[in-house]
Amino acid sequence: MARGKKKDNIQSNHESRVTSHESIAIVGGGISGLTTAFYIKQYNPEIRITLFEKESELGGKMKTIQKDGFLIEEGSNGFLSNKPDTLELVKLSHCEDILLKSSDNARKRFIYDRKLEVLPESPKAFLTTPLLSLKGKLRVLYEPFAPAKTDDSDESLQEFGYRRVGKEMTDVFLDAMVAGIYASTPKSISAPAAFPLVVKLEKEYGSLFKGMIKKKKKEAGPGGVLMSFKGGVSTFIEKLSQNLDIDIIKDADIKTLQKDEKGFILQNENLKMRFDKVILSTPAYESAKILKEFMPELSNELADIEYSPISIVGVGYNTLSHPLKGFGLLATTRAKKSVLGVLWDSSIFRDRAKEDKKLLRAMIGGQRSPELALQDEETLINTALKGIKDTMGIDEKPDTFYVKRHDKGIPNYAVGHIKRVEKIMSLADKIEGLYLNSNAYKGIGLNDCVSNSKLCAKKVAGV
Ligand SMILES: Cc1cc2nc3c(=O)[nH]c(=O)nc-3n(C[C@H](O)[C@H](O)[C@H](O)COP(=O)(O)OP(=O)(O)OC[C@H]3O[C@@H](n4cnc5c(N)ncnc54)[C@H](O)[C@@H]3O)c2cc1C
Secondary structure, eight states, rough: OOOEEEEOOOOGGGGOOOSSSEEEEEEOOOOHHHHHHHHHHOOTTTTEEEESSSSSSTTTTTEEEEETTEESSOOOOOTTTSHHHHHHHHHHTOOOEEEEEEGGGGGOOOESSSSSEEOSSHHHHHHTTSSSSSHHHHHHHHHGSSSOOSSOOOOBHHHHHHHHHHHHHIIIIIHHHHHHHOOGGGGGBBBBHHHHHHHHHHHHHHHHHHHHTTTTTTSOOOOEEEEEEEEEEEHHHHHOOOOOOOOSEOOOOOOOOEEEEEEEEEEEESEEESSSSEEEOOHHHHHHHTTTTHHHHHHHHHHHHHHEEEEEEEESSOOOOOOOOEEEEEEEEGGGGGGEEOOOOHSSGGGBOOOEEEEEEEEETEEEEHHHHHHHHHHHHHHHHHHHHHHOOOOOOOOOEEEEEEEEEEOOOOTHHHHHHHHHHHHHHHHHTTTEEEEESOSSSHHHHHHHHHHHHHHHHOO
16 A cells, blocks of 8 residues: 655654665656556565655646546556556556556547548558658658668658658658657657667668568557556556555655765755665656756756657537547648647547547647647637647537646657667666666657566666
């Protein structure tokens, strides 16, 4: 059972409670921090863990809001079932009963380029899609003959895409996809950092098509089924944290980390506590602040990881004539729409809207247009409604709105990210007992966060 504590433990420290067992602090109660705590306990139940969370609730980017009969996700919607680690975590934490598979009616995805078109998912559909010209399609088919890159230098997704599948495919499909996953653009993201498995195909097989055929499409495509939780992702966070036998201190905004001969000291204006090991599961810019005095060089590198702002506007309709048959849409940059995309949440997971109500979630901003994400709440609602009307033709008056602004929403893995992360990890490794683990480094999807947290827990527990 999680043992909640208030932040009134000024100057308290663990020395009074120290037995022979190690004490570990985890800063950050998002999925990375919670999963790391979970697996450390699996590997060694004797280790004492204290988790500090800045907010009054756990979950970080995984939070569900209940409003007027709608369940609105502030961030992540779910995870794909094609990687085993999240499903394993769900099972081990006894959360299988709340697992929710996305609806089969929501398999169709749409892209808005000149108008709304179905995303082709078979070779036949690709050959007939109006999303690419004949020239664009022929260029994609030329991919196996395009010369492979021979060195290991980093490059943007745009450079990678133009080389392999041509400009049109990149400007339409890769552009929409990278907006949907990373809130980024092909130009501002590193191909090897953001899509390592795809880049590996070129390296190993000389071509993406050849690689996919040889690997029977196992690793390369998105694949899998989207999974979430009954009642939204917050239900999982709640259940996972309740099953953790650790101390959880909420409303604890950790300001500094120091080290002396007895161990690490975490501190803010209300508390000062000592630990044998510390894991920072915070966004890179927060870790940079915490480490500013203790490790300035590491702090500077962390501060250089940029974040894309993204805002989510939940739009609920008590009645809506549009059937919403599908998953939702992503818009291309060249379509010049005010939204990055619109997710048809009540079609994806039926419990997101009661009875016949319908719920959309518009995504706004990202690297494409950061200024749009940072608008005030009312302007964001108008921006969302304009985007919904322009892309889906819906002009009906909604009944409910919910706005969540993530001013620093998603780390942007820019060109140079892999080298920067290598440097960050080698600087952190110099301090025995210090670990960095969050979505800032080696993957932002829930599946990546869970896999990386499991690896981190193994390292910490020494298994
Ligand atoms: C809008 C949006 C939609 C997304 N959709 C999906 C999706 O559908 N599928 C998917 O797989 N992924 C999705 N993601 C990505 C995924 O949700 C995140 O990468 C993941 O949740 C990050 O988890 P984390 O624990 O690494 O970081 P965070 O969730 O950011 O957690 C960090 C925690 O640290 C706390 N903290 C920060 N500073 C301090 C401090 N000084 N002291 C104490 N605590 C501190 C924060 O309050 C926070 O709780 C989405 C992300 C966003 C923003």
